[in-house]
Amino acid sequence: MQLNPSVISDIKNIIYSARDKAVRAVDKERVLMYWNIGKRIFEEEQEGKNRADYGKFLIKSISAQIQPEFGIGFSYRQLNWYRQFYRTFPIVSALRTQLTWTHYKFILGLDNQHKADFYITETVKNNWSSRQLERQIGSNLFERLLLSNDKDAVLAIAKKEKQTNEPRQIIKDPMYLEFLGLKKESSYYEKDIESAIITHLQEFLLELGNGFSFVARQKRIHLDGDDFYIDLVLYNRLLQCFVLVDLKTKKLTHGNIGQMQMYVNYYDRLEKLPSESPTLGILLCANKNDAIVKFTLPEDNKTIIASRYELYLPTEQQLITEINKEIKNRDPYN
Known part of the structure; x- marks a missing residue:
C-alpha cells in the first residue's frame, strides 16, 4: 500500500495553523496582561499625594516584590513600559489584536500620535512582523512619505479615511x-x-x-x-x-x-x-x-x-x- 502524500501535507498544515493560532492567542493575552498591569499602577499612582515621587517609589516597590517570583519581565524598567502603555492607549478596545507586545514597544518609542497612528495602521494593513515594523521606523518611512507626498493624503490613508489609488502615494x-x-x-x-x-x-x-x-x-x-x-x-x-x-x-x-x-x-x-x-x-x-x-x-x-x-x-x-x-x-x- 502507498500512503497518499497529501495526507502528510494536510496534517503539517493543520499543525502549523494550530501553532500560529496558539502563538497569536498567547501574544494577545500578554498584551492585555501588560495593559491591565499598567492600568492598575496608574490608578494607584493617582492616589499618591506627591505623584512624581510616589510613582517612582510605587514602581520600584512593586518590582522588588513581583520580580523574584515572576522574572525579569517585571523589572522596574518593564513596569514603566506597562504604565506608559496604558497611558498611551487608555481604551482597551482600541488595542489591535494583530500587534504583539514587541510591536507596541516600538510604537511607544515614537514621539507623536500621528506617527503612531500611521505605523499601527500600516502594520495591520501589511501584516508586518515586529522586525519589519522596526525597520520601517528605523528608515523613517513616515517622514519620507511626508516629504514626497501630500501630508494630508498620507495622514488620511493612515487613518483609513482614504483608499490608496495614486501611485505617488x-x-x-x-x-x-x-x-x-x-x-x-x-x-x-x-x-x-x-x-x-x-x-x-x-x-x-x-x-x-x-x-x-x-x-x-x-x-x-x-x-x-x-x-x-x-x-x-x-x-x-x-x-x-x-x-x-x-x-x-x-x-x-x-x-x-x-x-x-x-x-x-x-x-x-x-x-x-x-x-x-x-x-x-x-x-x-x-x-x-x-x-x-x-x-x-x-x-x-x-x-x-x-x-x-x-x-x-x-x-x-x-x-x-x-x-x-x-x-x-x-x-x-x-
Missing part, C-alpha cells in the same frame, strides 16, 4: 535599500543590484510600497528583430496594474525615460487586461535631474515615476536637512 522617493548589504566603498553594476534585490525580494517589495508582488526578472521584449529586457516586472493589487522597474546605477537620462515609456506602451497594448489600470513604470536610479524628468514626460504624466535609491539609511541630520529643504521648496513666499 504608494511609491517613495528616495527609496532606501540598506538591506541589500552592499558596502559603501564599492561601485556596482546594475546586474549586481538586481541580483541583490532578488536575494532580498521580500524586503525590496516592502520598501517599494504597499501591495506589490513579483512577476518576472529580465523580461524579454522582442520588437522586429530587436530584443529589450525589463529588469523587474511586478504587479500591484491596490492599483491593479503591472509595474515595470528599470535599475540605473548612473544619472538618469532622457533616453532612459523614453525607453521606459516604450516598455509601458508595450505592456498597455499587449499584456494589460481591459479591466486593469494602466501600466506603471518606475525608474530606480542612483541620481536624477528632476527638470529632465519633468520636461521629457507629458504634463499629465501619471504612469512613469523616477525614484532615487540610496544603499544606506540616512543619518538623523541628513533627514533633518531634507525636511528643511522640502519646507523651503514648498514655501510660496521664499
Whole structure:
C-alpha cells in the first residue's frame, strides 16, 4: 500500500495553523496582561499625594516584590513600559489584536500620535512582523512619505479615511535599500543590484510600497528583430496594474525615460487586461535631474515615476536637512 502524500501535507498544515493560532492567542493575552498591569499602577499612582515621587517609589516597590517570583519581565524598567502603555492607549478596545507586545514597544518609542497612528495602521494593513515594523521606523518611512507626498493624503490613508489609488502615494522617493548589504566603498553594476534585490525580494517589495508582488526578472521584449529586457516586472493589487522597474546605477537620462515609456506602451497594448489600470513604470536610479524628468514626460504624466535609491539609511541630520529643504521648496513666499 502507498500512503497518499497529501495526507502528510494536510496534517503539517493543520499543525502549523494550530501553532500560529496558539502563538497569536498567547501574544494577545500578554498584551492585555501588560495593559491591565499598567492600568492598575496608574490608578494607584493617582492616589499618591506627591505623584512624581510616589510613582517612582510605587514602581520600584512593586518590582522588588513581583520580580523574584515572576522574572525579569517585571523589572522596574518593564513596569514603566506597562504604565506608559496604558497611558498611551487608555481604551482597551482600541488595542489591535494583530500587534504583539514587541510591536507596541516600538510604537511607544515614537514621539507623536500621528506617527503612531500611521505605523499601527500600516502594520495591520501589511501584516508586518515586529522586525519589519522596526525597520520601517528605523528608515523613517513616515517622514519620507511626508516629504514626497501630500501630508494630508498620507495622514488620511493612515487613518483609513482614504483608499490608496495614486501611485505617488504608494511609491517613495528616495527609496532606501540598506538591506541589500552592499558596502559603501564599492561601485556596482546594475546586474549586481538586481541580483541583490532578488536575494532580498521580500524586503525590496516592502520598501517599494504597499501591495506589490513579483512577476518576472529580465523580461524579454522582442520588437522586429530587436530584443529589450525589463529588469523587474511586478504587479500591484491596490492599483491593479503591472509595474515595470528599470535599475540605473548612473544619472538618469532622457533616453532612459523614453525607453521606459516604450516598455509601458508595450505592456498597455499587449499584456494589460481591459479591466486593469494602466501600466506603471518606475525608474530606480542612483541620481536624477528632476527638470529632465519633468520636461521629457507629458504634463499629465501619471504612469512613469523616477525614484532615487540610496544603499544606506540616512543619518538623523541628513533627514533633518531634507525636511528643511522640502519646507523651503514648498514655501510660496521664499
